Amino acid sequence: MLNGHGDDLHLIEGEIKHNFSSNVYYKGCPESLLDEISKNIKEIQSYPSPIANELNDLAAKKFQLHSNQFLFTNGATEAFYLIAQLFSAKKAAIVAPTFAEYEDACSIFKLDYQLISRAAIKDTNVDLLFICNPNNPTGTSFSKKELELLFKQKPATTFVIDEAYIEFTDNLESVSSLTTKHANLIVVRSLTKTFTIPGLRLGYIISNPSNISTLLALKMPWSVNTLAIKAGEFIFNNYKTLQFNASELLEETTVFKKELKRIKGIKVCESNTSYFLVELLNRPAKELKEYLIEKHQILIRDATNFNNLEGEHIRLSTQNKAANQLLIQALKEWI
Known part of the structure; x- marks a missing residue:
């Protein structure tokens, strides 16, 4: 990972309660x-x-x-x-x-x-x-x-x-x-x-x-x-x-994205998967990532180091309903 891609949970000091930065299936290994x-x-x-x-x-x-x-x-x-x-x-x-x-x-x-x-x-x-x-x-x-x-x-x-x-x-x-x-x-x-x-x-x-x-x-x-x-x-x-049920996971993702789209100052990008990009319209991704770690023990993916991706973006991967709601509330507070 010469360009710093992948889950960087190992670099975070302190507890992370909800990891939205990794694309692996959120319910864990069977x-x-x-x-x-x-x-x-x-x-x-x-x-x-x-x-x-x-x-x-x-x-x-x-x-x-x-x-x-x-x-x-x-x-x-x-x-x-x-x-x-x-x-x-x-x-x-x-x-x-x-x-x-x-x-x-x-x-x-x-x-x-x-x-x-x-x-x-x-x-x-x-x-x-x-x-x-x-x-x-x-x-x-x-x-x-x-x-x-x-x-x-x-x-x-x-x-x-x-x-x-x-x-x-x-x-x-x-x-x-x-x-x-x-x-x-x-x-x-x-x-x-x-x-x-x-x-x-x-x-x-x-x-x-x-x-x-x-x-x-x-x-x-x-x-x-x-x-x-x-x-x-x-x-x-x-x-x-x-194998998990993809249709069920995507239904959860649709609900998650629908609520995110109601938050001003962000743009939820289209995706065919349970992970997706969110563009931050007014503030830097690095700032949001640091805020979520410090105040809410939530980890997101700062996507600004993806080459050929213009603008300030984060990547999110659908988690359980409770975690999704916590992130939504944290984003509203940050905005």
């Missing part, structure tokens, strides 16, 4: 998953498998793909760094504003990259193109049909589609099935947001077997730890029962 992780704690006395490939068959069954189309990583971030390493010194584009790790990965591996708008994709000719779908921090998205058209129109460009938050919306279909049709498609997904296990770091890449084989040659061994593997096995074996 108890059955926590129990499974605890049950396997003694397994840390042995090395994990070098490439965590025991998860491949389970993932293949869920997505109805082949096991050689998967590569598990230390969170989605390791996936981005592996992909950037593969395209080292080539040209890349990033649809922005978005997650900073794409930029960091490109910088480290000397890619000649540019930040572009959504509208500029059709006129951009590069070797590698990053799209976050749905996007972080805006919550905007591309349909599967829109993306497949781009894959067809630009066969010389490899598209990295980050679907880390796809389960935080109810109107998007994954493009993972298209990896069998389009050699220029790499999908990156995460298990940490949906199942609230960001401390375990578990992500994965889906692509055609040739891309996976090439990326695997660059990957360090044992990057996925034993407890993450055990958690992954349990998740894939119980995916439907563990």
Whole structure:
């Protein structure tokens, strides 16, 4: 996180009662998953498998793909760094504003990259193109049909589609099935947001077997730890029962946003997810963040360091009703 993105709870002194800055599911890790992780704690006395490939068959069954189309990583971030390493010194584009790790990965591996708008994709000719779908921090998205058209129109460009938050919306279909049709498609997904296990770091890449084989040659061994593997096995074996109800979460978000929109001095931005941007029309985001921490033990995301995002913005992620009401009241007091 060279640009300071991500949850900065570890930097805050004192108690934080409500964390609106993190996009992980607010109800926390399912108890059955926590129990499974605890049950396997003694397994840390042995090395994990070098490439965590025991998860491949389970993932293949869920997505109805082949096991050689998967590569598990230390969170989605390791996936981005592996992909950037593969395209080292080539040209890349990033649809922005978005997650900073794409930029960091490109910088480290000397890619000649540019930040572009959504509208500029059709006129951009590069070797590698990053799209976050749905996007972080805006919550905007591309349909599967829109993306497949781009894959067809630009066969010389490899598209990295980050679907880390796809389960935080109810109107998007994954493009993972298209990896069998389009050699220029790499999908990156995460298990940490949906199942609230960001401390375990578990992500994965889906692509055609040739891309996976090439990326695997660059990957360090044992990057996925034993407890993450055990958690992954349990998740894939119980995916439907563990996954939260996106429609219910979005209904809560609609109510939350409706009340926020009544507050003068802020503008609530459109989003297809449970997280969204709020523009502060008269005062700086840094000031609001400091006020909420000091006076209310509430943490929000200061979004002013997202490149290509103009103005003073914060990002909020829907929490429980009581926490949402506390933030609304605190914002009214601050305004």
